[in-house]
Amino acid sequence: MAVELEFTSKPRLISNVSDAWIMIKRSSTHILRNRDQLLGTFFQPIMFLVLFATVFGGAISKALPAGVSYLNFLMAGIIVQTIAFGSTTTAIAICNDLQKGIVDRFRSLPMNNLAVLTGHVISDLLRNLISMVVMVVTGLIIGFRPHADFLGWLAIIGLVLLFTLAFSWLSAIVGVYAKSVEAVQWLTFVIIFPLTFASSAFVPTDSMNHVLKTFAVNQPITQIVEAVRALILGTPLHNHGYLAVIWCLGIMAVSIPISSILFARRASN
Amino acid sequence: MEPSNNVIIAKDLQKSYGTNHVLKGIDITVERGTMLALLGPNGAGKTTTVRILSTLLKADKGTVTVEGYDIVRDADKVRTVIGLTGQSAAVDELLTGRENLVMMGQLYRLTPASAKARAQELLEDFDLVKAADRPAKTYSGGMRRRLDLAVSLIAAPPVIFLDEPTTGLDPRSRLSMWGIINDLKARGTTILLTTQYLEEADQLADRIVVIDGGKVIAEGTSSELKSKVGKDRLEISFKDAKTLDAATKKLGKAVVDTNDRDHSLTVVLNDTNNDLRKTLDSLDGSKLELTGMAVHKPTLDDVFLSLTGKAKVK
Numbered sequence A: 001m002a003v004e005l006e007f008t009s010k011p012r013l014i015s016n017v018s019d020a021w022i023m024i025k026r027s028s029t030h031i032l033r034n035r036d037q038l039l040g041t042f043f044q045p046i047m048f049l050v051l052f053a054t055v056f057g058g059a060i061s062k063a064l065p066a067g068v069s070y071l072n073f074l075m076a077g078i079i080v081q082t083i084a085f086g087s088t089t090t091a092i093a094i095c096n097d098l099q100k101g102i103v104d105r106f107r108s109l110p111m112n113n114l115a116v117l118t119g120h121v122i123s124d125l126l127r128n129l130i131s132m133v134v135m136v137v138t139g140l141i142i143g144f145r146p147h148a149d150f151l152g153w154l155a156i157i158g159l160v161l162l163f164t165l166a167f168s169w170l171s172a173i174v175g176v177y178a179k180s181v182e183a184v185q186w187l188t189f190v191i192i193f194p195l196t197f198a199s200s201a202f203v204p205t206d207s208m209n210h211v212l213k214t215f216a217v218n219q220p221i222t223q224i225v226e227a228v229r230a231l232i233l234g235t236p237l238h239n240h241g242y243l244a245v246i247w248c249l250g251i252m253a254v255s256i257p258i259s260s261i262l263f264a265r266r267a268s269n
Numbered sequence B: 001m002e003p004s005n006n007v008i009i010a011k012d013l014q015k016s017y018g019t020n021h022v023l024k025g026i027d028i029t030v031e032r033g034t035m036l037a038l039l040g041p042n043g044a045g046k047t048t049t050v051r052i053l054s055t056l057l058k059a060d061k062g063t064v065t066v067e068g069y070d071i072v073r074d075a076d077k078v079r080t081v082i083g084l085t086g087q088s089a090a091v092d093e094l095l096t097g098r099e100n101l102v103m104m105g106q107l108y109r110l111t112p113a114s115a116k117a118r119a120q121e122l123l124e125d126f127d128l129v130k131a132a133d134r135p136a137k138t139y140s141g142g143m144r145r146r147l148d149l150a151v152s153l154i155a156a157p158p159v160i161f162l163d164e165p166t167t168g169l170d171p172r173s174r175l176s177m178w179g180i181i182n183d184l185k186a187r188g189t190t191i192l193l194t195t196q197y198l199e200e201a202d203q204l205a206d207r208i209v210v211i212d213g214g215k216v217i218a219e220g221t222s223s224e225l226k227s228k229v230g231k232d233r234l235e236i237s238f239k240d241a242k243t244l245d246a247a248t249k250k251l252g253k254a255v256v257d258t259n260d261r262d263h264s265l266t267v268v269l270n271d272t273n274n275d276l277r278k279t280l281d282s283l284d285g286s287k288l289e290l291t292g293m294a295v296h297k298p299t300l301d302d303v304f305l306s307l308t309g310k311a312k313v314k
Helices: A012-033 A035-055 A057-063 A070-086 A088-100 A102-107 A115-142 A150-177 A181-197 A210-217 A220-233 A240-267 B046-053 B075-081 B097-107 B112-125 B141-152 B171-186 B198-204 B222-229 B241-254 B272-284 B300-308
Strands: B006-017 B020-031 B035-039 B061-066 B082-086 B159-163 B190-195 B207-212 B215-220 B232-238 B255-259 B264-269 B290-296
Touching: A012 A035, A012 A115, A012 B097, A035 A057, A035 A070, A035 A115, A057 A070, A070 A088, A070 A115, A070 A150, A070 A181, A070 A220, A088 A102, A088 A115, A088 A150, A088 A181, A088 A240, A102 A240, A115 A150, A115 A240, A150 A181, A150 A220, A150 A240, A181 A220, A220 A240, B006 B046, B006 B190, B020 B035, B020 B046, B020 B061, B020 B190, B020 B207, B020 B215, B035 B046, B035 B198, B046 B061, B046 B159, B046 B190, B075 B082, B082 B141, B097 B112, B097 B141, B112 B141, B141 B171, B171 B190, B171 B198, B190 B198, B198 B300, B207 B222, B207 B300, B215 B222, B215 B300, B222 B300, B232 B241, B232 B272, B241 B255, B241 B264, B241 B272, B264 B272, B272 B290
Parallel strands: B035 B190, B035 B207, B082 B159, B159 B190
Antiparallel strands: B006 B020, B006 B061, B207 B215, B232 B264, B232 B290, B255 B264
């Protein structure tokens, strides 16, 4: 061997951060190289936005407050829905890693293994930012007219990224738990589909029956949709802003330890 | 701790999944700078053993030290001195060969500059330079195994675990892999290799541990194992059945087997040198026409068959 090898010796905390950074770079590279998935990231939100706006626009706009167009109402819902469904990719990526044996490779290295999860979750922020930009630009083209100012947009982006983190960690539990990619797909589907549709994402909750409405107004997606919507329309936030933040932090407080413990257990079998 | 001459010491390894006892008390010792082959059929417990030794799996019972570090208490220390490759490890398919090497190097705590330089060196050594910047999923089976092995060598660990490194490879890729493994050994790396190919263990390893059903059923050098099973055999073939008959009569009870199809007989050589001469001397005067003659050494296939009583592994 001709090359002199130099090793770094960092304190554990710093080496954990650097492991996470290496894994974030890895997962981000995956996102940019996985062309099929990247196409989905572009076209799925466009499809949803255009379909919902044109198909439901006419019927639903009658139920909206005067002066609010369905497209302006819908945008917050579509953004949140796209992110919620997009979090499935975190689960798939983790499930793939566990199945293909690369997790064993990482475990045989002197690194912090949880960095594998952190890498997938954090890099999901990148993919969702792409989705969000695509949606907003498409919306502007077909008539979306937001009333948010600069600070309002910062708040929207912050809230959306926080929500992405929360749902990616939630999704990480499914990725670690499920035994196959197919299982990941239907498991996330049956969790996320009812959550997004039984919410104020696409229709005002006033139009729902009593039971459904009670569920809808008390679940996290509605809080986040309402907060983002208020910021977009420039209407009062009421308590939706902090309830959305609390929900997201709460989801993370539960799902980070659960997914980490499950990951450590699953990986060592 | 003073480095011992035994780099890997495993004592009484046991592992069960429910009522399925995969390992029933395995002892393994690997001396510094040598290669030990763990030989056995599918399901013998080879991969489980490697996963325990490389800190991936906890044993139910037993102790292991690698380079003096306990694999449970000092797992992180153990991970700095080992490399793992083969069926229980993998490479990242969407990253290029070079990216895989540099990433794993940094996770081994190499400085970025060291990781890059070492990656280039390994790509050259393993004939992967042309494919270095292509995603690993475009690699052929042989290239992938070479990358896999290169990745485990990125930090030049003194101990390497090779879990069935040539399973599924075509003969040419297998030969090239054997060359690489022999080079590693020549550089003083301590190697534990698992294989289900008797020939592979025979060709590469200094010592062989044969396991079956979670237990060690034999161990020693290749020639020790072979001599345990049997003696050399002399096979002589003749022109026709009549000549064979005559020769069989002449040699008497030394003949253990005759074959009418190719008119040959087999003699066991208890003492190869003397018995060979004696046999040929006694045939010499008779002018019987020989058409062929060969001395067969026992193969590891014979060893395995006689130890397990089961069909050959391969």
